[in-house]
Amino acid sequence: MDMVKLKIDGQLIQAPKGTTILEAALSNGIHIPSLCYLKDISDGGVCRICVCEAEGSKKFLPACTTSISEGMCVYTDTPAVRESRRLNLELIMANHNGDCTECERGGDCELQMLCKEYGVNRKRFGAYSETHQVDQSDAYIVRNNDRCVQCRRCVSVCKNAENVGAIGVFGRGSGTRIGIDVPLRETNCIHCGMCVACCPVGALTVKDDTFSVWKAIADKRRKVAAVVAPGVEVEIGECFGEPAGSNCAGKLVSMLRLIGFDRVYCAGAAAARTVSEELSALETAKKAGELPLIGCTCPAALEYINQYYPELSKNISRGKSTQMNACGMCREELCGDEVFVVSLTTCLAEKTAVRKNPYADAVLTVPEIAAMIKRAGVSTYTAAQVWDGLDETEYDHFKNEASVWAISKTGGIGPLLDESGGLYVTGLKTADAYLKQIKEGALKPSYLEILACPGGCLNGGGQSHQTGSAHSLTDLAESRSKGLKNCFELRNTEEM
Amino acid sequence: MKGLNMLLQPDEACIHRAIQLARDDPKGALDVLKASGLRGRSGSSFPTGIKWEMTAQCSSAEKYVVCNADEGEPGTFKDRALLELAAENVVCGIVVCGILTEAVKGYIYLREEYSSLKAGIETAIQKLSPDFPIEVYAGCGSYVCGEETALLESLEGRRGEPQNKPPYPSSAGLFGKPTVISNVETFANVPFILSNGAEAFRMNGTPKHTGTKLVSLSGCVENPGVYEFPLGTTIGEIFETAGGCPEGKKLKGMQIGGGSGAVAGLDALSAAFDDEGCAKAGASTGTGSILFFDETCDVLDLCLNISEFFEKESCGKCAPCRLGNQRIHAILEDMYNNGGTPDDLEKLESLGRFMTKSAACGLGQAAAMPLLSALRSFKDDFLKHLRRSSLIEE
């Protein structure tokens, strides 16, 4: 690989040719702030927060789009650069309603963080008059353009990673706005939720389902059970300052019990059931010559297939996903009681799935779970300390559960089938290319499992929020899956 | 016809000679073009021969030539004159470029406002380009499409938003293929150069800036219109050639290079109209237009008008241009109507600097140029409004 030598802030750095200034800096521990950059997904160059000075250039260079060159001298933190960033942020704030105290992302917002860092005077360019551009048309996702910073991450991820393109940019000049002209309900949105996961602020949020859960918990006649998707174990800690990939199952279970859940199960316990169901369905499909059998783990991917490849709809497995099976086992277990089953996932599309097939009474995403934990009589300021001090406890067990809890690296069930002709794909952009080939008959897998989010459920639409430089097609899922894999092995040896 | 007259009157013999030469000896023709010293007339002043050669050297079976006729820069109308009076010169330039670069197709991106010229251009194409297909593509009304990457986006059916460079169009342009994109006037210079030779072309202009330049003159001048001058002619001479100041008026200043050009006082009259001369006067030749204004003109009001234009016409993609123009407009409007606040000048300066340094494309970087230069050369016009405000103590 061709290497390029350059200096960033006086530090001599070597990086492969074609690397951007931002990536080269990041991999050498130099932090350059940004709002629009989304690793591997966005073209960047929009927010201009990441501008740097470079010797020999009169203009500032955007670190996220400028490739490094031999002998380059870049300065990422000069007074002039700081001034440009501060002014930029002040202008953004002059077009932002600043309702941080009621915003779902307050305290977990990239803009808020930057404003603090750069000492931004919110009112210097006059008070913002709200436009009330709020899109409530969709049943699950809300867009509030009074908070939007027009970084276009949502636009990029929807188009470039998911191949959907439900979010457009409208108008031009100071009247430019994102996604409001065509209400989300009228678009081809498949509810993968990646836009929500990638939004640096609170412009895109999930409609809050925690209230029904609180209500059920308060109702003493009801038994409230949590069914935790394995991905949640490795993401929940991120909301309390733990690095990505830390497995926090023990603390999560303790916390859920403290909140008032009567039972806490791991969905991984249902994997064996799903595997055997899918294998027999595959057997039938093979006999009938109706291949590929398409796995039903991901509701967003199924929606995509129904929309764009309706001729493949008949191939979708009629079985249940692991999460569904776990919820079903939970109902069997507690039969006789008045049960309220809460599915805890890293997925936003699960919310759409339960509406069609009410196997759970509520679905919560990771940010919602974190919000519940923070609200559970724990003040936000001390949530982290409480979290740190928690003891770890064990999951409840189903009576008839298999001795092995299984989880695949991506969150799907496919790889566990051990099927030689199986095809397992994550990210709809990638998947679309395969679907085309399957449609044309050029590719004939026996089993097909598509997970809509790039990297799979561990980079799902209901994940904990991460900054743009952390997001990528695979990196984030990869580091989270490390936590997952360890716990899987650990549990295996314990129970064998 | 005004001033010199090389570009605005097509000479049929000259046009055919040029095309023939390009056919017979493409490499030689490219050398003549390079020797002529012709530079792009869009404002970038990039040597045309070198630019075309870069695309010529790309080994791709599919290359394009695009003529930028999206003349949206306020105060500029020389491309309209060219396409109205001398479409054949322009088409000849495109045909030659097509031959030299071995392109498969040419496009003329014509702004919607000029759609009435389409028929005339198509006649010229039929006449001069039987083999090389050239499509006249009518825009839909967007200032930013004058920026080359935005224009290509628009040609591909998308929003006309400038793209990150590199890659440059010369290697990856229209549909990702090597593309020459040049200004109407640049193409119009080609027939003269090829048929009369580089030396004849260099007779006009300065050693560094060769040839003649079309200048659009408007505002406080006796005979507004399009003129042709050797590059390096002083702005004062240009002004006098156009009849000077109309009777009863007194010249106050001028805006040089289009709506995003610098606003300058009378001392700029002595500046030579080429890159170096204009740079000395704190300006640039831009699209080659000069707007003169008289004593009754309030420069703050002028800047207010310009900022309103840019606030609307920014493509809205990058934050400095979208938000900067919006705030500059708001502040100027407040100063104009209510006298503003004491720190307005400082805010305007820093907004202007911010846009110049941090905006994504050339248009966004230039949008604050009128304001920044006006704050230097006509500060009193701003202070006058500030003094009206009770917040300022005399």
Next chain:
Amino acid sequence: MTNLCEFSEFLSGCGKEDLVKALKEAQSLWGYIPPDAERMIGEKLEIPIAYVASVKSFYSYLYSDLPASCIIRVCRAVSCHVSESKKTLSEFEKALNLKAGETTADGKFRLEVCGCLGACDKAPAIMVNDKLFGPVRPEDVVKILENLQRR
């Protein structure tokens, strides 16, 4: 609608890169871009509806509603501004009894403010549909409107 069939035929020869062309074609058939045509473009060209609408909203000469039979565009760019186009504009507003951006009740006239028309030597310039006029002083406005009424 016979136009829709005609339009559908036009679209069958189009690819994704012809989106703007398709929008213009729709406009030439209907005088504006009706929602049905917009949807059809999206389906035939396989472009998400949000993107069709997004591109449409970018260009100022593409309309979502039926414009007037006579669109009067008054240039407010800087050259016309120093020639007092503001006064010409307000004269039009007065004579038509509306504000820029609006259409008269009878649907005949629509008044618009526009960027540079490239007719700065004729400042203040206006464009009526695709025809240029200039210089248009405030005192000329009533006469121009009378002529247009007659057509």
